[in-house]
Amino acid sequence: MRLRYVFGLILILLGGTVLANALGMADFSPWHLIVVYFWPVVFLLIGLMFFLGARVWSFSRIIMGLAFLAIGGLMTANRAGWLHIPAEKVWTLFWPVLLIVFGLQLLFSSRRDGRSWAILSGISRQHPGWKLRSSDYWTILGGVHLDLRTAEIQDARTTLEVTTVLGGAEILVPDDIRVICTGTSVLGGMQLFERAYGGVYTSHEAANGPVGDSVPVVRIHCTSVLGGVKLMAR
Structure with missing residues (x-):
């Protein structure tokens, strides 16, 4: 049910x-x-x-x-x-x-190439040329802002774990890479590309971008409690 x-x-x-x-x-x-x-x-x-x-x-x-x-x-x-x-x-x-x-x-938590955390502040990765590797990002009373359009992708397969409590996550992705996102929101809202969801609990998966052996794939797992998740392709 x-x-x-x-x-x-x-x-x-x-x-x-x-x-x-x-x-x-x-x-x-x-x-x-x-x-x-x-x-x-x-x-x-x-x-x-x-x-x-x-x-x-x-x-x-x-x-x-x-x-x-x-x-x-x-x-x-x-x-x-x-x-x-x-x-x-x-x-x-x-x-x-x-x-x-x-x-x-x-x-x-799983050991990745990088792990970032913040309390009462935010995490931002949007400057040109920042290195995109498999990483964990999580915040309390703060937010996460990732702009993958300005990133240098280091691997053909990348996994991002994004967790926020009393905050939100905003992720911008380009159209020339494959992005697969699994998002879960508790007491908040979520926008995955063109579709929006909300409620006490919601969990959805969405994908965007071309498919092919030469296309980089980024998997994003987002969890937000008392906040929101926004994933947009531009």
Whole structure:
């Protein structure tokens, strides 16, 4: 079942319950419903979709999926009475988990020719002649801007891993190389060439450029949480 159908059913049930409450047919606090029932399910579903919806496996996808499953599981255990943690305390645990996620990426992410990271700032590669090699780029509260049109491609096959939290990624690509992008966005939006997507969770793949043995191929894996991804050919 597609994720949008699942979330659609959840929203209908939530809206119906709130409507029944407004009409005097039920006695539930909307805030109570959202905190207690809605968000645990949302986090668990997002975590599952990082695994079930994977077209290409990457370290960031696995770690992000585990992080959302951990938060959703913690909220569910708290709701079931197995734990006794105030709801606001559960939310404050979300941000330390994200920091741990990025720490794990530093330690265990695949070793490539280059790795760039930034916190409260951005990463930009757009000056003429910059070297395009297989690399990891990730930021917290910042963005990634890559202009492949001005890059010198070093290898016939290049893989880029781009991960942002509370930020976005913008990648410009030329029309004379083959670009294959797998993009995942949580609570944000995504534009892959001419098509745009958005929602609580979305994951899509797109390709652009000529096909041939002599054509360079760049594979891009983008993951964005509370942000967006924009990939454009010019």
